[in-house]
Amino acid sequence: MSRERWMALLFVLGSSCFLIGPFPGYVELVGPGADAVTFFVGSILFTAGGAMQVWLSLDGPRSAQWVAGVQSAGTLFFNATTFRAMDTLLTNPDYDRLVWRPDALGSICFLVSGVIGYVASPRRGWRPLRGGHAWWEPSVNLLGCVFFGISAVAGYVVPDHGSMLDLAAANWNTALGAACFLACGVATLRTGHSSKSHRRRPLRALERKILTPKG
Secondary structure, eight states, rough: OOHHHHHHHHHHHHHHHHHTOOOOOHHHHHHHHHHHHHHHHHHHHHHHHHHHHHHHHHTTTTHHHHHHHHHHHHHHHHHHHHHHTOOTTTTSTTIIIIHHHHHHHHHHHHHHHHHHHHHSSSSSEEEETTSSTTTTHHHHHHHHHHHHHHHHHHHHHETTTTESSOOOHHHHHHHHHHHHHHHHHHHHHSOOOOOGGOEEEEEEHHHEEEEHHOE
């Protein structure tokens, strides 16, 4: 199996954990402890996939390495938040510092990498250019990053109440974001080629535009 398929498999498995973890029926079936472990395992799989993505980007332009590196940093923040969530209650006064803050930072990293990847993808104006290989993946990946960002905002615990701003919104947006990442991972697993493989020329153009002094 190719390196890209291995990377895709890790993202597929990690996304699956984040897809099923938020559903109340799953929590009732396995219990809160096992549910928290599911999220942690998913984050580890994301980190492994992110590490492979960094490896695959090493022979590409510097901007491609930034995309992979920032996303990979985000997965490390998710490792921290899911690990601490296994034994930190919502009523803990340090919950936001221990659990929510790394979740928010991880979501920001994902958003940054998603935006850079989308800007570097083939587009007509701001819309994706249809018809190319995996033309839809950058936009779906960015959408997943947006869902994760919304989930992080909704997951903030109000200290005075000891409850999340909107638990349902946090859960639904986590699941929707995971579904977006799962779709991209399955596509790469099926074809053996990620949209990132075909972004090198646009990424180099973006890199030249950023690094070339004006005037």
